[in-house]
Amino acid sequence: MTMLLAVGALTACDSGGSEHPPGSATPVAGSTAPSDPSGRPDLSAGAEVVRGIDVPWGLAFLPGGDAVVAERDSGRILRISPGRSAEPVYRVPGVVARGEGGLLGLAISPAYAETRYIYAYFTAETDNRIVRFTLGGQPEVIFEGLAKAGIHNGGRIAFGPDGMLYVGTGDAGQGARSQDPASPNGKILRLTPEGHAAPGNPTPGSPVYSLGHRNVQGLAWDRQGRLFAGEFGQNTFDEVNLIEPGKNYGWPTVEGTGGADRGFTDPQVTWATSAASPSGIAIAGDTLYVAALRGQRLWTVPLRDGRLGDPKEQLRGRYGRLRTVAVAPDGALWLTTSNTDGRGEVRNGDDRIIRFPAR
Template structure:
C-alpha cells in the first residue's frame, strides 16, 4: 500500500472515533486527522540531557514529515512535504491537520519544507513556511485560521537542492537555508538567493545589519543547507550536503564564503573561503536537520540513517562525532529541542528514497532527564 493509501485508512479509523476540527488557509475547513497516536510521554526537564535510550513514538503514519516547529504550549506543527498539510502533534492526542498550505508543488525533493514560529507568536500568531511552488521556492506566513501571504519569493527551484530550512534566530530575524537548485554557479552569485543563508525581517525584507545593505544574503558559497541551529552563546551552525565526497557542519559568520562549488570540504582557507568545522563521507551522513541542547550538537542523517552527536567547545571546535540510533529507524530528517528539553526526531522513509517500515513515517521523542 502507498504511504497516502496507508494514511487514508488511518484517517478513516481516527475520524470514526473522534471529531477533530481544523481550518485551512485558502481551502475549505478540514476535520481530518493525519497519522496515529502511539503513546503517552514521560516527564522531561528543560535543564536535562535528552535520553537517547528512552525513545517514545509520538505519532506514526505521517506523510514525509519535513519541517517541525513548536508552539508555546509544547505542541509541534509538522509539515508533510508531499501533501502540503500542516499537522499538530501533541503528547497524548492524535495528530490533527490544522492547515493546508496552498500552491505547493511536490516533485523530487521539493514540496512543503521548513516551518518556523517567531518568538512573539503568542501576540501575533504567525506561522512561517518554506515551500516549492509552480515557479519557485518561496516563504509565506499565515495564521492557522487565516489566508497565507508571500513574504519572500524568487528562490530558484529544481528536482533537488531546494534547501528549505527556516528558523528565527536569537535576534528575532528569519534565517533561511537555500540550495543551488542544481546550478552550481548560483552559489557564488552574490546577487541571487540560491546557495545562501539569507537573513530577513519577519516581513521578508533584507534584515538590518546584513553584510551588504539592502541584500538578504548573510553567507554564500553553499550547496544545499537544510540545518540551522544556535548555541547558548548565539553562534549559528549549519549543516550542508556535499556532492560526492564530504558533508559539512559550518560555523556561519556574516559575509563569509563557504566555497561551493570550488571547494567541497576543507582546503579552501588559503583561497579566501571558510572551512567547515566537521565533515563526513556522504555515505555516512547526508545531514538535514540539526539541533543543539546544552553543548551537544545533534545532526539527523538521511543516507547515513543515524543521529550524529558532537560537543561544541568554548573555542568553537567540534569533538569527533559519535553515531547513535544507527539503522534503527531508517532515514532521519529533522531533529529539534522541545520547550520541555525533550529531543524530537522525524524519520523520512516515505520520501521515495528510503525502505518503508511498518508505521512510517514516525515522530520520536527522547525525554530530557
Template sequence: MTTGRRRAVLGAALVVALAGTACASDEPDRSAPTAAVSSTAPSTPTGSPALGSAEEIARGLDVPWGLAFLPDGAALVAERDSGRVQRVTPGRAPEPVHQVSGVVARGEGGLLGLAVAADYAETRYVYAYLTAADDNRIVRFRPGEPQELVYGGIAKAGNHNGGRIAFGPDGMLYVGTGDAAESARSQDPASPNGKILRLTPEGAPAPGNPTPGSPVLSLGHRNVQGLAWDRAGTLYAAEFGQNRWDELNRIEPGRNYGWPVVEGAGGADRGFTEPLLTWTTAESSPSGIAIAGDTVYVAALRGERLWTATLSAGDATNPVDFLRESYGRLRTVAVAPDGALWLTTSNTDGRGDVRAGDDRILRFPAR
C-alpha cells in the same frame, strides 16, 4: 588542516575540490566578515536527551519535514507532499490545522521548513518554506486563514531546494537555500540560492547584513537544511556535499563556504571558510540539526543515524553516531521547550525503505 577542525570519517582524509553540479549527495546515483549580526544568547533547556529512551508520539505521517514548537509545547509539523500542517501533542493523535496553498511537490520540493514567529503570542503567525509552481518561497499564515507571501524568487529544481527556516535569537528570520542544481548560483551574490539569508519578519533584508540591502548572510553553500544556535548565539548549519564530504559549519556574516570550488575542507588558502566537521556522504547526508546544552545533534538521511558532537569555543569535536539503522532515514531533529529531543523519520520520501508505521515522530525525554 586548520587547527580545531576535525573529520568525523573513517575513510582516507582526501580533500577534493569540485566544480559543476551532480545529483544530490543524499543518493548520488539516483537522481572575510563585513558586518556583525547582533544577537542575544537563546535560552537552552537544562539536561540532555536520553537517546536510549525513545517514545513514539506520532506515526503514519506523509514525509514530515518542517517542525516548530508552539508556546504550549505542542509542535506543528509540515508534510512535504500533501502540503498539510499537523499539530502533534504527545499522547494525542495528530490533528490537521492548516493546508498550505500552492505547494508543488516534486522530487525534493514541496512543503519544507516551518517556523513559529518570535512574537507568536501576539501575531499568531507561522512561516513556511515551500516549492511553488515557479519558485521556492516563504509565506506566513495564521492556521486556518489565508496566507501571504513573505519572500519569493528562490530558484527551484528537482533537488537542492534547501528549505530550513528558523527565527534567530535576534528575532530575524534565517533561511537555508540550495543551489537548485546550478552550482554557479552559490557564488553569485545577487542570487538567493546557495546561501543563508537573514530577513526581517516581513521579508526585507535584515539590518546589519554584510551588504546593506541584500538578504545574504553567507554564501558558497550547496544545500542547507539545518540551522541551530548555541547558548552564546552562534549559528551553525548542516550542508549536503556532492559525492564525498558533508559539512557542519559555524556561520559568520559575509563568509564564503566554498561551494562549488571546494567540497569539504581544504579551501582556506583560497579564502574560503573551513567546516568544523565533515562526514562522508554515505555516513551522513545531513538534514536538520539541533543544539541542547553543549551538544549538537545532526539528523542523517542516507546515513540513517543521529550524529552528535561537542561544541566548545565555536568548535565541534568528538563526533559519535547513535540509532544507526534503527529507524531509517532521519530528517528533522528539534529540542522541545521541556528539553526533550524530537526526531522525524523520512522513509516515505521516495528514497527510503518504508517500515510499518512510517513516517513517525520520536521523542527522547530530557534526563
C-alpha cells in the same frame, strides 16, 4: 495565493510513494514521559509520539509545547502533542511536491502570542518561496523568487536570537548560483519578519548573510548565539559549518576542507556522504545533534567554546532515514523519520516522530 482549504475539508492526495493513506497519523502510547528542561536528552529512552505521517519535513514548537509538522507532499500542517491524535490544522495552498520539493521548513514567530504567525518555506509552481499565516487565515508571501529544481531546494527556516528569520537555500542544481552575490540561491539569508533584507547584513539591502553553500537544510544556535549550519556535499564530504556574516563557504569550488588558502571558510566537521546526508540539526546544552538521511543515524557532536569536537554515531539503522531533529520547550529531543520520501525503505508505521525526554 488566493485559496485556503478549510481544515474540515482537508482530503487525501498523492503521498509520493507512501504506503499509508495521508491522514492516518495516529498517536502511540508511552510517549509522554516527563522531561527536565535542565537535563540532557536520553537517547536510550526514545518513544514514538505519532506514526503514519506523510513525509514529515518541517517541525516547530508553539509556545505551549505542541508541535506543528509539515507534510512535504500533501502540503498539510499537523498539530501534534504527545498522547493525542495528530490534528490537521492547515493546508498551504500552491505547494508543488516534485522531487525534493514540496512543503519544507516551518518556523514560529517570536511574537506568536501577539501575531499568531507561522512561517513556511515551500516549492510553488515557478519558485521556492516563504509565506506567513495564522491558522485559519490567508497566507501572505513575504519572500519569493528562489530558483527551484528536483534537487537542492534548501528549505530550513528558523528565527535567530536576534529575532530575524534565517533561511537555508540550495543551489537548485546550478552550483554557479552559490557564488553569485545577486542570487539568493546557495546562501543563508537573513530577513526581517516581514521578509525584507535584515538591517546589519554584510551588504546593505541584500538578504544574503553567507554564500558558497550547496544545499543547507540545518540551522541551529548555541547558547552564545553562534549559528551552525548543516550542508549536503556532492560525492565526498558533508559538512557542519560555523556561520559568520559575509563568509564564503566554497561551493562549488571546494567540497569539505582545503579552501582556507583560497579565501573560503572551512567546515568544522565533515563526514563521508555515505555516513550522513545531514538534514536537520539542533543544539541542546553542549551537544549538536545531526539527523542523517543516507547515513540513517543520529550524530552527536560535542560543542566547546564555539568549536565542534569528534562526532559520535547514535541510533544507527534503528529508524531508517532521519530528516529533522528539534529541541522541545521541555528539553526533549524530537526526531522525524523520512522513509516515505521515495528514497527510503518504508517500514510498518512510517513515517513517525520519536521523542527522547531530557533527564
